[in-house]
Amino acid sequence: MPAEEMGKISRKMRVAFAVSSMIFVAALAISPVKDLRLEWKQNKRAYVRFAQTRPDTKRLLADFRPGIDQIWLPELGVVDRCTTCHQGMAQPTLPDAGVPQPFRTHPPIPHRVGDWGCTVCHRGQGAATEIAEAHETTLAWEQPMLPMKYIQASCGSCHRNALAEAPKLNRGRELLAEFNCASCHKLQGITRAAMPGPDLANIGNKVSREWIYKWLKEPRTVVDADGTVKVNGYETEESPRMPQFRLNEKELVALSGFLSVQRSRSIAPYKIDPRVIARWDKQPDVADQGETRFRQMFCSTCHSLAVTRAGETKLIGGEIGPELTKVGSKVNPDWLLAWLRNPQAYLPHSQMPRYEWTDEDLYKVSRYMLTKLTDSDLLSGVPKFEAASAEEVETGKRMFIEKGCASCHAVEGVPPQQDLGPDLTALGGKNISELDFGQSKIPRTLPGYIQAKLADPTTVNPAARMPQYHMAAADREAVTTALLSMTGPPATSAREKLVVSSRTAPEFHAPGAFGRVYERYKCAVCHQFNGFGGTLAPDLSYEGSRAQKPWMIDFLKNPQTLRPTLILRMPQFNMSDQEATILADYLSLSLQSPAVDPQGAGAKQYTPQMAALGKQLYEVKYQCQSCHTIGSAGGYVGPNLNNAGNWLKPEWIEAWLKNPQALVPDTIQPRFNFTPEEISALTAYLGTLRQSGKAAPAHASIKVAAVRGAGK
Amino acid sequence: MMARTTTAIAVACLLAALAGCRPKGSMEARDPLRNAFDTVADASDAAKLVPLTYQQAQGKRIFETYCVWCHADATPAGPSNRSNVTPMPAVITDGTALNGLSDEYMQTIITLGGSALGKSAMMPPYGETLKEDDIRAVMAYARAVAQPPYEPAARPKPQIPVK
Structure with a gap:
């Protein structure tokens, strides 16, 4: 290099310097720009802009913080940063569909979001601050968010009892029980029926x-x-x-x-x-x-x-x-x-x-x-068989065991089977990597896997032993919801404490003569006794406090429904007087409600004046005829009261009018604010209602002079 | 010439850096009933389903237990009791009759019964039987299924605090 050029910066150098500085500046700028463009920061800014377009800006921004918001619940293992972007969640004024997500109000639910976090119900990665990482399956986090149509599964992971508030979950659990899924699979909260299918021994x-x-x-x-x-x-x-x-x-x-x-x-x-x-x-x-x-x-x-x-x-x-x-x-x-x-x-x-x-x-x-109940074509197309050969019987027996028939049916010489299918108690919490999709084209998600298996068990495994169930799409969704709720044992002890288990009432069996008649007529198939039994007919746990014994005997011998809209009625068993008396005796003595005092109203004197006032109250002030029928007029929501005087005990009527839900918790009869005088008057009036043609029994407890000759 | 190239390079670098910030995958396709806790057939078009929120779904459940007997033309038991009641009560989907009533009015008449507001005593009081939240849920359900659709005059008040 010539000396005169030393210290001089060549044009080439200048350009190289300029380029490298620009690259350096640009590289330096990447970090702040990236930071500025973080998804959650964009959402934070968008929320402020959005709040400014609303009339209640001040309130919407009252709790605003520019940083990351999180709900931290160490006992539940919850670190949920969802509220960083979902900022309007607790704002009451943003529920309508016009509000852009992620700012909309959370729809009302019975739990406070602050006490539970988000991922307890919605799943997903709570600690993530990027949209995809929070919502979807990523390399580092396999549990994606639960699609909204299965959200009731999350209710079921703690509420293992029947939950009326979650209809889809309930339906799914009912179907799992009805289809006897528990015969072959272990399920969370659904027990195996003692005898799922008929005994085939004979x-x-x-x-x-x-x-x-x-x-x-x-x-x-x-x-x-x-x-x-x-x-x-x-x-x-x-x-x-x-x-x-x-x-x-x-x-x-x-x-x-x-x-x-x-x-x-x-x-x-x-x-x-x-x-x-x-x-x-x-x-x-x-x-x-x-x-x-x-x-x-x-x-x-x-x-x-x-x-x-x-x-x-x-x-x-x-x-x-x-x-x-x-x-x-x-x-x-x-x-x-x-x-x-x-x-x-x-x-x-x-x-x-x-x-x-x-x-x-x-x-x-x-x-x-x-x-008459026949069909001559029923067996058309069926080959005529000879008596089964020993070889056929032997093969049949092997089939019976291989196909899993013994999971539901009993025959002699074949031990009952259990747990033929896989354990499903923790299916709802499985990661996708734990599922075997085989070569199938099923969407690679847990709900997708469950849905496909339910629709056709052979989609995943052509050799599946599970039989084909056919369900409507809505039912399949319900069953999927119920299976997704089975997430296995809770992850933390705090979560374990939250589990609400279902309690089944002990079986109701009575000793002695009543027990024999009760078992003979299978009363508990339709009626409930202290929480045990069917739901088709009224709960009889407190029948002794409600009905008068002579009426019970009459009814048992000749059941007349009190509710005219019912299609299914109590069968006529042709029972003897003795059997009817045994049943009525036991019901009267043993099945009583602690809320009804048998001495309370029995001693009371009901006067004709009270009955007249009661009639006024019934017809004018409270207009009970909107739901109850007397004579031929009135509604049919409640029972017909034509024979109330022979049917109901006065102490029951009084207790019922005071607070019906105290006697039958799920009755739809609303509780009125009757005064004690009104209750006595209405009870007196109902006591006068006796079906014509049937003389009141001598020991009927309500005595109203007005009915049988007021002048006497 | 050289300066222009430099700028171009710088811009390219910047763009490349920014591209890294784009979300990796797009969100799962929107579920048509994303907010549906339960659904109910539309009163004017049975094939159309109206999605219900949790609260509205609870309202539906309570309605179908307590109110359906007189406030609908078909009931779980089959026939309706509506024609036995005079004057005939409004059906739940009747927006013409119900949209004009304020939330306060509806809540009062359900809680205290018809006679409290000078209407028919055939409407019994439910304030001692249902909880306040239950009554609000039934109202939310009525608003959800009204035909013509219910449009609130003012923004609704907070119903259940979520946080």
Whole structure:
């Protein structure tokens, strides 16, 4: 380099220096610009701009802080920074859809967000400050946010009891129980039924091998892709009982062969008195008379039948027992008679009451069922079978075990199975990497996996043993919600303390004479006793405080519904006077409410003046006729009160008018603010209401002179 | 010429740096019923579903337990008691009758019954049976299903504090 040029900066150097400085400045600028453009900071600024367009700017910005906001709940393991962007969440004035997200008010829920955080319900990564990281599955965080349509699953992870507030979760849990999922899978909060399907130990005495073949091939209950349930081809609301298994012809033949030889106890055929048969055999309308008896006994309260009305055929009747439209083509006649007389002799766990039959009724009703409730085409297309060979029986038995039939059904010589399918108690908390999607095209999310398995169990694993269930999309969503709620044991002890478990009432069994009649007529299938039993009919836990004993005896012998809108009514069991008295005695003495004082109103004198005032109050001031019927006028929300004087105990009426919810917590009768005088007057008036034609029993507790001759 | 190139390089660097700030993935496609806790068929078009919030869904549940018997034409038991009540009560979806009533009015008539406001005593008081929140929920449900749709005159007051 020449000396004169030393110290001089060449143009080239200058340019290089300029370029490098600019790059350096630009590089320095990256960090602040990046910082300025952080998603949460953009949202912070956007919120301020948004608040300035609202009339209540001052309040919206009162708590505003430019930094990161977080809810920190160490006991729950919650560090949720969601409120950094979701800044309007607690502001009451931003709920409408016009407010842009993430600023909208959180919809009202029963929990305070500040006490629980966000991820407890919504899942996702609470500590993240970037939108994608907070909401989605990332390399570092596998639990994405729970899609809103399954949000009720989060209610269920703590509330393991039935939760009326979360209808979808409830429906899902009901379906899991109805479909008997717990027979093969361990589920959180859903216990395995003691006997999920019928005992088949004696099935060979009940039905033919052809019928078994047909049933296994096409179960009576079929659900199409829309979730429409059809029983024997008729649409119904009934939930499907047995699912469809994927069985080939060889398996069908073997299984039907195996089942047709299950005859563990022989049936002693019942001989109807030949004189009865001789008398009725010739009558052309014996089956029609049988139908009348079938209706009068209210078999339809538990069993449905296809009924054609106005050109439309549908199933009408209850769901406790099986549908019977084609039962005459199904069962062996000897079996039917034996069953009707004593169901528990064939199936010890049957819920069917043991009716008291006369030979005449038994003959008529069985003729009706065997000749009218039939379908000659039922077994068309089914091959005629010989008696099952020893080889078929052996193969059938193997099939029975392999297919998991023993998970629901009992036969002799096959031990009951449990937990045939995988444990699902922690399915709802699984990460995607823990799920086996195989080669399927299922969306790679947990809800997607569950939905696909429910829609078709073979999508993931073609060799799946799980049978095909058909559900409507809404039901599948409900079941998915319920499964997502099963997140396994709580992560922290603080969370464990939050779990609300369901409590089941102990079974109600009574000793002695009452116990025998109670078991015979299966009262607990429809009625509740101290929390145990069915919900179809009124809770009888406090019946002794409510009803008068003579009325009970009359009712048991000839049940007349008090609620005219009901289709399902108490069956007529043809019980004897003695049995009715045993039931009424026990109910009166033992099933009493502590809230009703039996001495309280009994001694009270109800005068005709009080009754007259009560009538005024009933008709004018409180207009009870909007819901209750007296005579032929009034509403039918509440029970008919025509016979209230014979039916209800005055002390019950008084306690009821004071506070109905204290006696029946979920009654819809509103609690009025009656004065004590009004309560006495209304009780006096109701005591005068007695059905004509029925003389008041001598010991009826309400005595009102006005009714039977005021002048005396 | 050289200066222009430098600027270009600098701008390119800056853009590259900024590109790093863009969100990595787009949010999951919006769920059409994103805010739905429960749904109910629209009164004027049964095929259309109205999404309900938690509070409105509770209102629906309470309505269908206590109120449906007289304030709807179809009930869980089948027939409605509406025609047995005089004057005939408004159905829950009747916006023409209910939209004009203020929240305070509705709350009072449900709590104290019809006679408290000089209306029919056939409407019983529910203040001793339902909690205040339950009554608010029923009102929120009525507002959600009203046809024609309910438009609040003023912004609604805070109902349940969330924080």
